[in-house]
Amino acid sequence: MSVVGRQMSRSHSTAHHHRQYSDNFIDASKWLQSSSQDFGYGSKMNRSLQSNPSTPPVCSRSSSLRNVGDGHVSPGLFDLHSFDTELLPRVQDGSGYEGYSFDQRRSSRGRSFDESEPNLLAGKVGSRSTKRLPESSLLKSFSGSVDKECGLVVTVINCSSLKVRKRPLNRKEMGKKEGDIITTEPNSNAITVHETKMKVDLTEYMEKHEFVFDSVLDEGVSNDEVYAETVQPVVPLIFQRTKATCFAYGQTGSGKTYTMQPLPIKASQDILRLMIHTYRNQGFQLFVSFFEIYGGKLFDLINDRKKLCMREDGKQQVCIVGLQEYKVFDVETIRELIERGNATRSTGTTGANEESSRSHAILQLVIKRSADGSESKPARMVGKLSFIDLAGSERGADTTDNDKQTRMEGAEINKSLLALKECIRALDSDQGHIPFRGSKLTEVLRDSFVGNSRTVMISCISPGSGSCEHTLNTLRYADRVKSLSKGTGSKRDLLSSSTLNLRDSTALLQTTSDDSITDFPSDKNMFVWSMSVDRDSSPPHYNLDGVPSGRSQSYQVSAPDDRWRNDAPTKRPEIPTPQPNNFYPDEDLNDLLMEEEDLISAHRQQVEETIDVVKEEMDLLVAADEPEPGNQIHDYVAKLNTILSQKAAGILQLQTRLAQFQRHLSEYNVIVSSSSGN
Numbered sequence: 001m002s003v004v005g006r007q008m009s010r011s012h013s014t015a016h017h018h019r020q021y022s023d024n025f026i027d028a029s030k031w032l033q034s035s036s037q038d039f040g041y042g043s044k045m046n047r048s049l050q051s052n053p054s055t056p057p058v059c060s061r062s063s064s065l066r067n068v069g070d071g072h073v074s075p076g077l078f079d080l081h082s083f084d085t086e087l088l089p090r091v092q093d094g095s096g097y098e099g100y101s102f103d104q105r106r107s108s109r110g111r112s113f114d115e116s117e118p119n120l121l122a123g124k125v126g127s128r129s130t131k132r133l134p135e136s137s138l139l140k141s142f143s144g145s146v147d148k149e150c151g152l153v154v155t156v157i158n159c160s161s162l163k164v165r166k167r168p169l170n171r172k173e174m175g176k177k178e179g180d181i182i183t184t185e186p187n188s189n190a191i192t193v194h195e196t197k198m199k200v201d202l203t204e205y206m207e208k209h210e211f212v213f214d215s216v217l218d219e220g221v222s223n224d225e226v227y228a229e230t231v232q233p234v235v236p237l238i239f240q241r242t243k244a245t246c247f248a249y250g251q252t253g254s255g256k257t258y259t260m261q262p263l264p265i266k267a268s269q270d271i272l273r274l275m276i277h278t279y280r281n282q283g284f285q286l287f288v289s290f291f292e293i294y295g296g297k298l299f300d301l302i303n304d305r306k307k308l309c310m311r312e313d314g315k316q317q318v319c320i321v322g323l324q325e326y327k328v329f330d331v332e333t334i335r336e337l338i339e340r341g342n343a344t345r346s347t348g349t350t351g352a353n354e355e356s357s358r359s360h361a362i363l364q365l366v367i368k369r370s371a372d373g374s375e376s377k378p379a380r381m382v383g384k385l386s387f388i389d390l391a392g393s394e395r396g397a398d399t400t401d402n403d404k405q406t407r408m409e410g411a412e413i414n415k416s417l418l419a420l421k422e423c424i425r426a427l428d429s430d431q432g433h434i435p436f437r438g439s440k441l442t443e444v445l446r447d448s449f450v451g452n453s454r455t456v457m458i459s460c461i462s463p464g465s466g467s468c469e470h471t472l473n474t475l476r477y478a479d480r481v482k483s484l485s486k487g488t489g490s491k492r493d494l495l496s497s498s499t500l501n502l503r504d505s506t507a508l509l510q511t512t513s514d515d516s517i518t519d520f521p522s523d524k525n526m527f528v529w530s531m532s533v534d535r536d537s538s539p540p541h542y543n544l545d546g547v548p549s550g551r552s553q554s555y556q557v558s559a560p561d562d563r564w565r566n567d568a569p570t571k572r573p574e575i576p577t578p579q580p581n582n583f584y585p586d587e588d589l590n591d592l593l594m595e596e597e598d599l600i601s602a603h604r605q606q607v608e609e610t611i612d613v614v615k616e617e618m619d620l621l622v623a624a625d626e627p628e629p630g631n632q633i634h635d636y637v638a639k640l641n642t643i644l645s646q647k648a649a650g651i652l653q654l655q656t657r658l659a660q661f662q663r664h665l666s667e668y669n670v671i672v673s674s675s676s677g678n
């Protein structure tokens with residue numbers, strides 16, 4: 001698609017532009033939208049048709065109001081969304097939550113600290129403890145490792161949490177009669193993708209791919225609930241010297257921006273609330289900054305797109321020279337700043353999203369405090385919460401009709417998304433080398449990933465059958481990250497886990513409020529806390545059914561109503577015996593290799609079957625002595641040839657992936673043997 005449909009204009013925006021884009025597995029998003037009482041801003045800006053990617057095009061935006069996420073009218077970026085909001089009519093439940101097929105079971109999720117704080121501070125498990133609330137997002141993977149990249153020893157204590165959010169079918173998908181191919185189970189963290197495939201005899205069958213994540217948020221889950229499941233649990237930690245990062249990834253148009261936009265406002269409400277109540281008179285200050293990375297360059301989104309430079313100081317701390325940080329005291333000001341930033345963000349049009357983010361936008365909420373808690377001395381950073389609205393991505397194959405600039409942007413975006421994935425994978429698997437230098441995005445985020453850090457990844461997926469391949473790619477990537485992280489991924493009942501998580505958060509909050517904040521280093525608290533969530537002793541990447549997460553099963557489509565039924569016997573591989581540290585790097589990698597090898601042999605087998613069928617069919621046609629057997633044979637053979645070449649391409653792709661895995665495995669072995677030599 002050419003870069004058309006860029007629009008906008010907005011009275012008070014001075015400099016703007018827009019861009020859009022595409023990737024292989026992941027994708028990205030944009031910003032702000034409403035929260036329960038609030039705020040819906042956001043806007044992806046269009047870009048003008050400038051060709052220099054380093055000079056983002058100017059855009060403007062519409063100022064009309066739009067009813068956003070939670071049913072509140074808000075100005076801003078989301079006007080643009082109205083062009084591609086083609087979803088089913090919204091059902092308002094009257095509670096202020098948004099949702100499509102809103103599920104009453106969940107109606108108590110998504111409360112803010114307003115409701116929860118008294119309970120938390122009183123040390124009680126409130127009513128929400130019985131719901132799927134604050135999934136403590138902090139799945140263990142508590143690792144101490146060394147970043148050797150710069151010859152510096154850096155402690156890495158990164159906990160990551162993997163969530164999946166499925167959006168409802170949109171009108172476009174319904175217009176194309178695409179079915180919803182994703183099924184979720186109530187109160188479960190499992191998700192299943194039903195892929196339609198074709199046999200060599202051209203009959204259809206379903207392949208079922210099951211994945212298990214920390215939590216699965218289906219189309220009935222509101223933005224409030226998403227906040228409660230993802231960011232809310234980490235908010236108290238930033239008063240404890242933690243740097244937390246939340247980002248969404250997924251196919252373009254899968255809902256990353258929709259998911260990410262409300263989060264910073266909700267988080268700042270809770271931060272301010274904690275500052276006013278729990279940490280009253282302790283000298284904490286809140287600062288906001290908002291910048292974007294576009295074409296490998298940094299621009300200040302709330303300071304007229306001023307170009308910024310990234311530098312590392314002597315301690316390898318990242319500083320963004322020239323970035324304006326605004327000291328804020330109330331949510332209104334934060335909202336205005338974010339809205340201003342969104343208005344100048346780069347967006348454009350991709351094949352899959354008319355208003356796709358073309359830049360990575362990074363909004364940071366920084367808590368500072370001076371050594372003695374007074375305002376007279378310079379304040380130093382205590383903790384930071386970063387929200388990354390990643391640029392949208394499409395696969396190269398989907399971008400053939402994009403213009404040159406869009407494709408160049410796409411390449412840059414893909415590079416940085418890949419680098420981000422690699423860093424998270426390296427952090428979660430305790431690798432000594434974290435490849436931060438892989439892209440500007442990861443360089444900038446370096447200090448959010450080392451030290452006391454938390455990462456919340458939200459995988460956004462589209463439910464339509466037309467997005468099946470993208471959806472599988474997104475989930476497979478998340479599954480890879482998960483399987484390499486320690487001890488995540490067992491299927492479980494979320495009701496009980498939420499209770500536990502809430503208790504963990506409560507304990508932490510109590511500790512923080514009781515402690516004198518003068519003594520920041522809270523490694524002890526962190527450790528106690530992390531140990532308390534380290535409750536899952538089941539092996540990584542196997543659910544309770546013993547089915548490795550992300551593996552597929554095939555079954556025949558018997559009738560439309562039976563579509564999702566799986567009659568095939570469940571493959572039950574042996575569950576490895578849990579090790580004390582609950583981490584199986586070699587087994588994980590070997591498992592991946594085995595998975596890849598299985599796929600390749602499955603494809604080989606299909607090709608062989610196809611050849612047999614071709615031969616049989618030809619024999620039959622000749623034997624039947626049809627009037628014009630030659631033509632029929634010709635057509636049929638052509639059809640089968642097409643299938644053959646598709647299979648051959650599939651094998652080639654899988655072989656390339658296998659080679660990549662083998663390379664990673666040998667690199668990993670080198671690292672392991674060199675560190676065991678030390």
Ligand SMILES: Nc1ncnc2c1ncn2[C@@H]1O[C@H](COP(=O)(O)OP(=O)(O)OP(=O)(O)O)[C@@H](O)[C@H]1O
Pocket residue numbers: 021027028029030081082084085086087166167168170219250251252253254255256257258259350352353355356357391392393460
């Ligand atoms: N959970 C949801 N409920 C309702 N509407 C949604 C949901 N998720 C996404 N949408 C709508 O789908 C459209 C695309 O979503 P969005 O712009 O967030 O995608 P994206 O992943 O950020 O795309 P890109 O990567 O191209 O920037 C928007 O109109 C948005 O309002």
